[in-house]
Amino acid sequence: MPHEVEHRSLSQYLEENNLKxxxxxxxxxxxxxxxxxxxxxxxxxxxxxxxxxxxxxxTVYRTMKLLCDAGLASERHFEDGVTRYEIAHEHHDHLVxxxxxxxxxxxxAMIEKTQLEIADRYRFRVLRHRHELYGHCDACAAAPT
Amino acid sequence: MPHEVEHRSLSQYLEENNLKxxxxxxxxxxxxxxxxxxxxxxxxxxxxxxxxxxxxxxTVYRTMKLLCDAGLASERHFEDGVTRYEIAHEHHDHLVxxxxxxxxxxxxAMIEKTQLEIADRYRFRVLRHRHELYGHCDACAAAPT
DNA sequence: AGTGAAAATGAAAGTCATTTTCATTAAAGC
DNA sequence: GCTTTAATGAAAATGACTTTCATTTTCACT
Numbered sequence: 001m002p003h004e005v006e007h008r009s010l011s012q013y014l015e016e017n018n019l020k021x022x023x024x025x026x027x028x029x030x031x032x033x034x035x036x037x038x039x040x041x042x043x044x045x046x047x048x049x050x051x052x053x054x055x056x057x058x059t060v061y062r063t064m065k066l067l068c069d070a071g072l073a074s075e076r077h078f079e080d081g082v083t084r085y086e087i088a089h090e091h092h093d094h095l096v097x098x099x100x101x102x103x104x105x106x107x108x109a110m111i112e113k114t115q116l117e118i119a120d121r122y123r124f125r126v127l128r129h130r131h132e133l134y135g136h137c138d139a140c141a142a143a144p145t
Numbered sequence: 146m147p148h149e150v151e152h153r154s155l156s157q158y159l160e161e162n163n164l165k166x167x168x169x170x171x172x173x174x175x176x177x178x179x180x181x182x183x184x185x186x187x188x189x190x191x192x193x194x195x196x197x198x199x200x201x202x203x204t205v206y207r208t209m210k211l212l213c214d215a216g217l218a219s220e221r222h223f224e225d226g227v228t229r230y231e232i233a234h235e236h237h238d239h240l241v242x243x244x245x246x247x248x249x250x251x252x253x254a255m256i257e258k259t260q261l262e263i264a265d266r267y268r269f270r271v272l273r274h275r276h277e278l279y280g281h282c283d284a285c286a287a288a289p290t
Numbered sequence: 291a292g293t294g295a296a297a298a299t300g301a302a303a304g305t306c307a308t309t310t311t312c313a314t315t316a317a318a319g320c
Numbered sequence: 321g322c323t324t325t326a327a328t329g330a331a332a333a334t335g336a337c338t339t340t341c342a343t344t345t346t347c348a349c350t
Binding site: 077079095097098104106108110111114115118119122123124125126127128129130131132133134135136137138141 | 222224240242243249251253255256259260263264267268269270271272273274275276277278279280281282283286
């Protein structure tokens with residue numbers, strides 16, 4: 001049974017909040033984890049439907065929100081207006097290829113530190129941030145237009 | 146006549162592209178410039194209508210796109226799903242207050258340089274980026290919840 | 291196993307920012 | 321002034337997401 005830790009984590013969240021344990025939630029969590037990140041609701045929906053043909057979009061949207069609340073997923077908004085979900089883990093930022101859509105994660109302590117210093121100058125309390133570099137990945141830059 | 150430079154710049158762009166010089170475009174450019182930045186289409190629309198009551202949303206949207214193409218404005222997408230336009234000028238990043246919506250601009254050569262080094266490591270060509278810090282401004286952090 | 295209250299589901303309708311369509315109007319070159 | 325071509329604006333369409341609501345499930349308690 002893959003992703004057992006995450007499924008247990010979902011169960012615990014559901015119990016703690018008096019929510020119910022349903023096969024839809026299980027299925028959506030599995031589909032999301034199998035896709036390993038940066039996936040849209042639509043993609044999750046079509047993956048889940050392969051196994052459970054009558055799960056609707058509504059349930060996918062609702063469940064992904066729940067997984068975010070449970071700390072298992074997190075929402076990302078890149079520049080195409082579609083919400084993507086990634087597996088929750090340590091903070092990081094992104095390189096996004098404008099041609100093939102590939103998303104590379106990066107992190108840089110130096111930048112994190114510098115941005116807090118900047119915020120300080122404006123007496124601004126940073127709660128979260130986004131830092132995205134858009135351009136072309138190696139393969140796409142090499143490929144003909 | 147305020148913002149004469151920008152109006153001339155619009156005229157030039159229209160001529161170069163065989164587009165027409167209309168009072169709506171003039172009015173929208175004026176309204177946009179008077180607001181001095183980070184304004185939504187809706188705000189522009191309501192400002193313009195004060196003077197020209199029958200300019201529609203459609204024209205505002207179309208004209209703002211044109212102003213972006215003409216290099217006079219640029220689009221920004223923060224986290225509320227509404228497109229904002231700012232007066233085009235040197236690249237910079239933003240601090241966004243989650244309570245009052247205040248937007249502070251900043252720039253940091255050090256961060257810019259560091260992010261290019263990171264991209265290099267992934268052989269990624271950066272075309273543009275966004276870097277936004279979300280949190281509370283001084284006034285809002287001090288105010289009661 | 292049976293019951294019932296509370297929560298979950300899903301289909302359909304609703305939002306909301308933005309875009310498209312299309313019939314009408316207005317610039318600008320002759 | 322005419323004519324071509326672009327611009328306008330009202331209304332309909334789009335698309336991602338949310339809400340509604342009647343129905344179904346879960347689960348704590350018999």
